[in-house]
Amino acid sequence: MSDSSLQDQSSQEPRLKVAVLGGGSFGTALASIAADNGARVRQWLRDPQLAEQINREHRNGRYLPDYAINPAVSASVDMAWVLEDAALVLVAIPSKAFRDVVRQALPWINDRQILLTTTKGIQEDGFKLMSQILEEETGSTHIGVLSGPNLASEVADKQLTATVIASDDPLTRSRVQKALGCDYFRVYASNDRYGVELGGALKNIYAIAAGMAAALGMGENTRSMLMTRALAEMSRFAVELGANPMTFLGLAGVGDLIVTCSSKLSRNYRVGYALGEGRTLQEAVDALGQVAEGINTVRLVRDKANREGIYMPLAEGLYQVLFEGASPRGMAKMLMLNEQSSDVEFVLSRQAVSQAHQEGDIHG
Ligand SMILES: NC(=O)C1=CN([C@@H]2O[C@H](COP(=O)(O)OP(=O)(O)OC[C@H]3O[C@@H](n4cnc5c(N)ncnc54)[C@H](OP(=O)(O)O)[C@@H]3O)[C@@H](O)[C@H]2O)C=CC1
Ligand SMILES: O=C(CO)COP(=O)(O)O
Numbered sequence: 001m002s003d004s005s006l007q008d009q010s011s012q013e014p015r016l017k018v019a020v021l022g023g024g025s026f027g028t029a030l031a032s033i034a035a036d037n038g039a040r041v042r043q044w045l046r047d048p049q050l051a052e053q054i055n056r057e058h059r060n061g062r063y064l065p066d067y068a069i070n071p072a073v074s075a076s077v078d079m080a081w082v083l084e085d086a087a088l089v090l091v092a093i094p095s096k097a098f099r100d101v102v103r104q105a106l107p108w109i110n111d112r113q114i115l116l117t118t119t120k121g122i123q124e125d126g127f128k129l130m131s132q133i134l135e136e137e138t139g140s141t142h143i144g145v146l147s148g149p150n151l152a153s154e155v156a157d158k159q160l161t162a163t164v165i166a167s168d169d170p171l172t173r174s175r176v177q178k179a180l181g182c183d184y185f186r187v188y189a190s191n192d193r194y195g196v197e198l199g200g201a202l203k204n205i206y207a208i209a210a211g212m213a214a215a216l217g218m219g220e221n222t223r224s225m226l227m228t229r230a231l232a233e234m235s236r237f238a239v240e241l242g243a244n245p246m247t248f249l250g251l252a253g254v255g256d257l258i259v260t261c262s263s264k265l266s267r268n269y270r271v272g273y274a275l276g277e278g279r280t281l282q283e284a285v286d287a288l289g290q291v292a293e294g295i296n297t298v299r300l301v302r303d304k305a306n307r308e309g310i311y312m313p314l315a316e317g318l319y320q321v322l323f324e325g326a327s328p329r330g331m332a333k334m335l336m337l338n339e340q341s342s343d344v345e346f347v348l349s350r351q352a353v354s355q356a357h358q359e360g361d362i363h364g
Pocket of ligand 2: 152259268291292
């Protein structure tokens, strides 16, 4: 990274220059944190009126109307201006538009910048995660993933929060910890970029299921069962794809699963809740008016699991409810009566349980 991109003329201390791409709730919350930490922050969004409101009122009326944004955040629709001299670039754009926005940014991206994705989704073509898209498009070696139990409105409210910066590049990890870590936002480091990113994407599936269960009046035992089995399922999937299972014990795994499966602040949970109340998927999405990545993710993960032979009964069940018209209650019953299984597969394998049953059947 060039010293000039970090240097503020008016002080001895280098002043970090941060660009945030995306004017939604999480991008806005993170822009404000970086500004709280003293950085010069520029935020890119495509809506000129919203940019003007952020600059004038220091408030994002569309996505975070109830929270003040640090006045040092300047918003603009001009990508060149936003990325000028930026040393750290955060991309907070939904997965469907992620590559397109990164391509728009390319003329102002250089190999000294640190590039960070905050997006918890998967690209359909090639089952790509967002950091892989960043890598493909830019060829940079300073790429990281920010993920964890981070409901944007709570971050904006400065509730004590922790997150994970995952990168195999130590410089990326340390720069991001320094840029975003503060007394209400603690940044832990990981070098399992794939596991951390997959954790963030996968938990959205189960948040939809948890919202649905809550709307159906199911209790705390049910939610606890759902979350624990979800953790088993997402770890199984991620390990098959090369992630480290231990990552799922951390903030970006179980941490994010807990918050997203427990809170109406989660958009995925809210979509599930609306479905549990009997709304159609289209009605639920229209009522939300924001992105719920889990809807797309459940389809992609279910298809991938089928192709790779990975056992994912919850993802399959949710897919059937979302896209094939299965009833949520009927599906829940079917899952309860599924073949007997193991609690922790890394302790007792599923095969061992099923074999014991087959032998029991033979011996009467
Ligand atoms: N919100 C949260 O609590 C958290 C979100 N995340 C992740 O962060 C990612 C971004 O989320 P978040 O900020 O919440 O999203 P929001 O839904 O709040 O906002 C999305 C932003 O992306 C913009 N956008 C959408 N499509 C395009 C496009 N084609 N070109 C340019 N801009 C576009 C929207 O602009 P416009 O308004 O003009 O449509 C809006 O500024 C999500 O994938 C989510 O998984 C991670 C942690 C927490
Ligand atoms: O990822 C999140 C919290 O960590 C936000 O989840 P939603 O996208 O469901 O709102």
